[in-house]
Amino acid sequence: MAAAVIYRIRYIVCLLSMLSLAVHTALANEIPAQGPFTDSECVSCHSDRNPELIRQWRNGPHDPASGVGCSSCHGSLHADANVKARKNQGCTNCHEGPASHSYSKSKHGVLNRIEAHEQDWRKPLKSGNYRAPGSAYCHLHDGDHDDTMSADRGPEVRQWICVGCHSPRYVREQFANGRRQLDIADLKLTEGKQLIASAANSQTKELSKLRQSLIYHRRNVLYGVGHQSPDYQWWHGQPALDGDLIRIRDAIE
Amino acid sequence: MTSLWPIERIGFYEGQASAFYNVSAIERDYFEMWYFDNLGAYKSAAHGNLEGVEQGHRKMEAALESIGNKAREIRDISETERKAGIEPEPSGLWQTGAYTDYNREHN
Numbered sequence: 274m275a276a277a278v279i280y281r282i283r284y285i286v287c288l289l290s291m292l293s294l295a296v297h298t299a300l301a302n303e304i305p306a307q308g309p310f311t312d313s314e315c316v317s318c319h320s321d322r323n324p325e326l327i328r329q330w331r332n333g334p335h336d337p338a339s340g341v342g343c344s345s346c347h348g349s350l351h352a353d354a355n356v357k358a359r360k361n362q363g364c365t366n367c368h369e370g371p372a373s374h375s376y377s378k379s380k381h382g383v384l385n386r387i388e389a390h391e392q393d394w395r396k397p398l399k400s401g402n403y404r405a406p407g408s409a410y411c412h413l414h415d416g417d418h419d420d421t422m423s424a425d426r427g428p429e430v431r432q433w434i435c436v437g438c439h440s441p442r443y444v445r446e447q448f449a450n451g452r453r454q455l456d457i458a459d460l461k462l463t464e465g466k467q468l469i470a471s472a473a474n475s476q477t478k479e480l481s482k483l484r485q486s487l488i489y490h491r492r493n494v495l496y497g498v499g500h501q502s503p504d505y506q507w508w509h510g511q512p513a514l515d516g517d518l519i520r521i522r523d524a525i526e
Numbered sequence: 527m528t529s530l531w532p533i534e535r536i537g538f539y540e541g542q543a544s545a546f547y548n549v550s551a552i553e554r555d556y557f558e559m560w561y562f563d564n565l566g567a568y569k570s571a572a573h574g575n576l577e578g579v580e581q582g583h584r585k586m587e588a589a590l591e592s593i594g595n596k597a598r599e600i601r602d603i604s605e606t607e608r609k610a611g612i613e614p615e616p617s618g619l620w621q622t623g624a625y626t627d628y629n630r631e632h633n
Contacts, residue, residue, distance in 0.1 A: 457625070464623035515547045516554055518626075522619055523551030 309349035312342030319343075326418050333419035341367070356394040361385060364408040373408070375496035375505040381405045382500070400437030422499070451498035454506055458494040461514040462487055465521055472525040483521050490514045552596050559589035 310318075320327045335341035346363050347354040357363055361382075365373045376382045384405035385392075396402035398410045411434055414421040422431055428448055435444040465487040469475050490513040497505030549557070567582025607614060620626075 457628075460625035460628050464625040468619075468623065512547075516558070518623075519547070519549065519554045520551050526617070526619055 307351050310344075311349075312344055315343035315347075326416065329418035334423075335418075358413075359394050359398060359407065359409050360389070361407045361409075364412075368408075371493055371496050371505065371509070375493070375502040375509075376408065376500040378504050379500045379502040381407075382502075406434075406438070447501065454494055454498050454511070458491050458511065458514060461511075461518060462491045465514075465518055468518070468521045468525060477524070479524050480521070483517055483524065487514065487517045487521075490517060552593060552600065555589060555593050555596070559586055559593070563589060 316327060330336065330343075335345075345367070346358040348357050361373075361377075365377075377386065382405075385407045388404060392403065397415060398413065399415050403410055411431075412420050412422050414434055421434065432441075432444050432448060435447070439447075466484070469480050469484055472480060474480075490510060493505050493513065494510035496502065497507070497510050563582050563585040567579050567586065570576075570578025570582060
């Protein structure tokens with residue numbers, strides 16, 4: 274009898290302590306206030322909570338020197354902070370021109386746009402949660418605050434992201450094709466630069482404009498390959514480089 | 527597999543020589559006028575996009591003027607050379623280069 278009472282008391286104590294632990298954990302993870310916060314408040318509070326995230330942000334393209342702070346993507350309030358950052362609109366506010374145009378003309382971009390209202394943007398940017406990848410899905414994958422697609426991480430990381438949705442063989446073939454496209458584009462760039470260097474006067478306004486044009490169109494090929502955007506691989510890329518070579522020769526002849 | 531059975535890919539797939547590559551600059555200007563500005567205007571008309579039609583025609587007019595000026599320039603040079611009895615000497619300029627050399631074997 275006494276043993277049973279003691280057992281019950283111990284049982285209740287145990288339950289209570291578990292409950293208090295659960296409440297404590299919940300409180301620790303509860304978003305403390307809605308804000309608004311300044312960028313330095315975001316950084317200092319989140320540095321304590323997740324130093325790795327802050328380290329990634331400091332090492333990435335949106336580091337303090339770029340002038341992009343937490344609130345540029347998340348807004349200054351906690352409400353919907355993640356939802357806001359995951360949508361393409363947040364990125365395209367700053368990234369206009371070929372970088373975002375090439376993406377928006379790709380199949381991924383079109384799907385992402387026409388199905389935006391059906392997508393549950395509360396879900397983390399991980400495989401299985403999204404049908405077609407948006408800008409942040411690839412570049413800030415799974416909470417990454419550096420650039421997941423950065424060239425210096427090597428092609429394996431990028432292929433791994435694609436394989437979340439496509440078959441490995443398909444992805445390998447896309448990457449091999451992309452590599453060949455860029456090799457060809459580089460041959461064109463080299464030819465153009467050498468032609469300009471061989472000109473009697475390589476400093477003319479016309480030739481420096483054409484040199485810029487070569488670099489611009491080479492980058493379009495890269496955007497086309499990276500964003501799986503046929504119009505950029507092709508019209509804005511390869512044939513545009515061909516046109517540059519013709520015009521360079523015409524200018525120096 | 528590809529080492530046993532090499533597949534030579536051509537043209538579009540790797541981004542090699544496009545239409546109107548092997549032409550002079552003035553012909554290339556005409557190609558772009560015809561392809562982008564003209565087709566742009568025509569497709570805009572077919573799809574009821576007034577702004578696209580106007581833009582296409584604006585660009586075609588600008589291209590026409592520029593091509594006309596260049597054509598006059600080229601004819602003038604040719605005429606001057608003819609009068610002076612100068613025979614234009616073909617140079618190797620159009621025949622070599624990193625991409626042009628590669629393209630000869632792989633297109």
